[in-house]
Amino acid sequence: MRVFITGAGGFVGGHLVHHLLSIPDLSLHAAVYEPSGKHPKLDHLPISQYELDLRSAGAVRVIIEAVRPDVILHLAAMADVGYSFINPWETLENNIVAQINLFQAIQTCKLDARILVVSSAEVYGAFGGDGFPLDENTPFRPNNPYSVSKVTQDMLALQYYLSNKMQTIRARPFNHIGPGQKRGFVASDFASQIAAIEAGQSEPVMYVGNLSAERDFTDVRDVVRAYQLLAAHGEPGEVYNVCSGKAYSMQYLLDTLMSYSTVEIEVRQDPTRMRPSDVPRRVGDYSALNRRTGWEPSIPFEQTLLDILNDWRGRLAEEVAASTPKTQE
Numbered sequence: 001m002r003v004f005i006t007g008a009g010g011f012v013g014g015h016l017v018h019h020l021l022s023i024p025d026l027s028l029h030a031a032v033y034e035p036s037g038k039h040p041k042l043d044h045l046p047i048s049q050y051e052l053d054l055r056s057a058g059a060v061r062v063i064i065e066a067v068r069p070d071v072i073l074h075l076a077a078m079a080d081v082g083y084s085f086i087n088p089w090e091t092l093e094n095n096i097v098a099q100i101n102l103f104q105a106i107q108t109c110k111l112d113a114r115i116l117v118v119s120s121a122e123v124y125g126a127f128g129g130d131g132f133p134l135d136e137n138t139p140f141r142p143n144n145p146y147s148v149s150k151v152t153q154d155m156l157a158l159q160y161y162l163s164n165k166m167q168t169i170r171a172r173p174f175n176h177i178g179p180g181q182k183r184g185f186v187a188s189d190f191a192s193q194i195a196a197i198e199a200g201q202s203e204p205v206m207y208v209g210n211l212s213a214e215r216d217f218t219d220v221r222d223v224v225r226a227y228q229l230l231a232a233h234g235e236p237g238e239v240y241n242v243c244s245g246k247a248y249s250m251q252y253l254l255d256t257l258m259s260y261s262t263v264e265i266e267v268r269q270d271p272t273r274m275r276p277s278d279v280p281r282r283v284g285d286y287s288a289l290n291r292r293t294g295w296e297p298s299i300p301f302e303q304t305l306l307d308i309l310n311d312w313r314g315r316l317a318e319e320v321a322a323s324t325p326k327t328q329e
Contacts, residue, residue: 001025003028029047071116214247246301
């Protein structure tokens with residue numbers, strides 16, 4: 001079975017590739033933005049890479065015709081909410097045009113592939129503050145440009161199913177975290193600061209934003225397992241939340257990470273880290289996903305946080321080793 005992944009070089013895509021490699025009889029193909037040899041997470045793995053700008057309709061069509069995949073997992077997107085406020089059009093153009101080009105190529109090549117489209121729980125926006133879990137029938141209320149782009153991706157997947165009988169399945173992941181995530185996301189930001197302080201690279205001060213907000217966090221390794229199950233068993237035309245069903249405050253997240261630290265750290269609030277239109281609480285309901293595939297989260301939140309911190313400790317140690325001049329014997 002030929003599986004085509006967009007966004008394979010990213011945080012989630014890298015974890016997805018490793019998960020898929022554990023499944024026999026799959027031939028993996030990946031759309032990457034930079035040429036082969038520029039993706040440390042992929043270059044040593046048995047996966048075919050195709051340098052591709054998904055915003056180019058012609059280039060997408062050529063690759064889809066060459067690969068002719070049986071399953072497509074469309075992860076590629078600009079996913080930085082904060083950046084979407086700074087440059088909304090870049091976020092909208094990238095996320096929407098890429099998906100249209102992919103769908104048009106599939107249609108032109110007359111493929112009957114199963115297609116998983118990764119939307120986002122950001123489409124629910126400000127809903128959830130009443131404490132009730134959000135299910136797939138919760139109305140859209142996008143409150144940032146990124147969430148608007150995801151509403152569009154979500155509805156395009158539904159429209160192509162209704163209009164063209166394309167086998168689209170939609171996933172709406174809530175916050176997902178894990179080893180390998182870049183800075184700009186809360187758990188990774190906190191962990192990288194702690195690791196830098198422990199290594200003596202920063203003063204013993206933790207800079208934070210709003211700690212009262214509560215979010216539904218799932219380990220990325222559980223998330224990619226859900227994606228694989230949905231691609232194999234999800235009902236075309238349907239949408240599924242991917243989440244833990246539990247809400248954790250930023251304060252608890254910070255306190256847990258700080259409990260793993262080997263040094264004393266002072267916490268200071270940084271006004272520049274406050275995000276516009278912040279939603280006080282968001283927690284999801286994954287019962288539809290569970291009923292369809294049997295999936296449920298398996299990695300405890302606290303274990304995920306420890307893994308993230310250890311990952312940053314390792315990254316910083318590698319950076320120090322790489323920058324240390326080697327002595328001649």
